[in-house]
Structure formats: C-alpha cells, structure tokens
Amino acid sequence: MTYPRESMWDVFAAVCAEAGSPVTSEKIEAYVHDFLLSRRGQAIEELERGAEYPDSDAEFLSIFLSMSRLVFSFAGLDGDRHEALAGKFLDRFWDRANWHVFPDVVPALERLRARGVRLGIISNASSELADFLKKIGLFSLFDFVCISAVEGVRKPGRRIYEKALELAAVDPSRAVHVGDMLLEDVLGPSKLGIRPFLIDRRPRSMFPRHPERPDPWIQTRVEVVRSLHEVTSALDV
Known part of the structure; x- marks a missing residue:
C-alpha cells in the first residue's frame, strides 16, 4: 500500500557513505537478496513443520538490527x-516524510468498501503501525488491523491469519490476501485455504532489481498482479 521515496537500499548506502565506507545501493540490494534467497528452502521447510514465529516490538526491532x-x-x-x-x-x-501511498490504493479500497467487502491489514510491524496508518490517511478505510508485534505472532505464522479471519467473520475459502512476499503473503495464507495475490510493485518493490518469482510448484497457488485495481477486477468487484 505504501512505498518509501528513499528505498531501504538507498538509505543503507547513504549511511555507509557517511560512515566512510561507500557502497552502491545496487550492490547492497543484490547481497541481501542473495542472502535471503539462499535461506528460502530452509524457511519453507520451517513453515511446513508448523513454526510459531513469535513477535513483539523488541523482536521486530531485532530483525532490522540483524x-x-x-x-x-x-x-x-x-x-x-x-x-x-x-x-x-x-x-x-522510517521517517514519516519518506513514505507515500500508491495512487491505486485509496480508490480500490473505497470501491471494495462500497460493495460491502470487509477489509483488514495483516502486517509484520511494530505496535506503532496504527498511528502510522492514521497519519497517512489509511486507517479509517479498514475494518481491522492485525499487527504482528501486538498479536504476538508474525506472518507466515498460522495464528495471525486465523485472527484476521476471526475479525473479518469470514471462512478462509471466501478470503483473499494481497502482499509482495512469497513466504509471508502466498505460502502462509494459502496453507489455510486463503486465496493469495502476489503484487509486483516494481520499481517500488523491496527488491526492484530482483523481483519475487514463484518457483514452478508455487505458481499454481498464486495470481500475480501489478495493482489493487487488478485484484478488484479478478474478484469481479
């Protein structure tokens, strides 16, 4: 729904340069992407074994520190x-001025609300997310918000999707989940029978030069879209 004007990799590059060790944002992005990709198989195995994924404000911060x-x-x-x-x-x-809302988000959400669709957020985030959503004008468009640090579990942990389904009062077969990460936004919700959409926001995605590409065995579980308008069209809403 939102994107940083100055990407994570641009900020890292700027901080490194100020510290006297210049490295390009492209090299940083590629390094972190390859590091995470090398661990994807293990991450999927942990999900299949039923890992718990506990979370808190301290845990959320520790991920960024790592x-x-x-x-x-x-x-x-x-x-x-x-x-x-x-x-x-x-x-x-995380400066508020660095963050902007994609132009398709508000019209798509308003269209869904007008048709009686219950809307919620499931986010791996700190407890400050609700205040952030209010500041950027999105909070009132949702019926509920599930924040990992508040719920005590992060995506792709099963319990956070179950909490969202409870708040939405909907069966998994009638729910959809939209996100930009394979593990958290495709494999996690699909294990409960929720229909996943993988949104490709290049060049404003987390890894713009290394887009998420579903492995062949995952492709049958996901629909790839470029905007929320494509989601509403796919749902015929």
Missing part, C-alpha cells in the same frame, strides 16, 4: 559501530 549488521559487515564497517549506524538507518528510513 539486517543492518549484515549490510554494515558487507560494507566493511567495524562491528562496534553497527548499533549506532543502525539507529541512523532506522530514523531515516
């Missing part, structure tokens, strides 16, 4: 500087 350490190590920066540099990254990347 990624920051990965990037700063790649850039050759000393470990004793990582925590301070991570703070600079977080302040700059």
Whole structure:
C-alpha cells in the first residue's frame, strides 16, 4: 500500500557513505537478496513443520538490527559501530516524510468498501503501525488491523491469519490476501485455504532489481498482479 521515496537500499548506502565506507545501493540490494534467497528452502521447510514465529516490538526491532549488521559487515564497517549506524538507518528510513501511498490504493479500497467487502491489514510491524496508518490517511478505510508485534505472532505464522479471519467473520475459502512476499503473503495464507495475490510493485518493490518469482510448484497457488485495481477486477468487484 505504501512505498518509501528513499528505498531501504538507498538509505543503507547513504549511511555507509557517511560512515566512510561507500557502497552502491545496487550492490547492497543484490547481497541481501542473495542472502535471503539462499535461506528460502530452509524457511519453507520451517513453515511446513508448523513454526510459531513469535513477535513483539523488541523482536521486530531485532530483525532490522540483524539486517543492518549484515549490510554494515558487507560494507566493511567495524562491528562496534553497527548499533549506532543502525539507529541512523532506522530514523531515516522510517521517517514519516519518506513514505507515500500508491495512487491505486485509496480508490480500490473505497470501491471494495462500497460493495460491502470487509477489509483488514495483516502486517509484520511494530505496535506503532496504527498511528502510522492514521497519519497517512489509511486507517479509517479498514475494518481491522492485525499487527504482528501486538498479536504476538508474525506472518507466515498460522495464528495471525486465523485472527484476521476471526475479525473479518469470514471462512478462509471466501478470503483473499494481497502482499509482495512469497513466504509471508502466498505460502502462509494459502496453507489455510486463503486465496493469495502476489503484487509486483516494481520499481517500488523491496527488491526492484530482483523481483519475487514463484518457483514452478508455487505458481499454481498464486495470481500475480501489478495493482489493487487488478485484484478488484479478478474478484469481479
């Protein structure tokens, strides 16, 4: 629904340059993408085994700190500087002024609401997400918000989708889930029988130069779209 004007990789590159170790955003993106891709098989196995995925504000922050350490190590920066540099990254990347709403989002949500569709958010985020959604004018468009740090479980954990289904008062077979990550937004919800849509927001996706591409065995589980308008069209709403 939203995108940063200055991408995660641009911010990391800027922080590294200011710390005296310049590295391009392209190289950082490629490095992190390859690192995560090398662990995808293990992540899928953990999901299939029924992993729990506990979450909290502290856990959410630790994920970003871990990624920051990965990037700063790649850039050759000393470990004793990582925590301070991570703070600079977080302040700059999560600055409210850095975030914008995709132009198709509000019209599509209003169209769905006008037709009686219950709308909710399931997000791996800190407890501050609700305030953020209010500031950017999206909170009132949703019937409920499931925040991982509040619910105590993050996607792709089964319990957070079950909570959303409970709040929506809908059977999984009548629910859809839209997101941009294979594990969290396709495999997780599809295990409960929820219809997933993988949204490709290039060039504003997390990995614009390395788009998510479903493996052949996943392709039967997902529909790839470029906007929420395509979702409403697919649902004939």
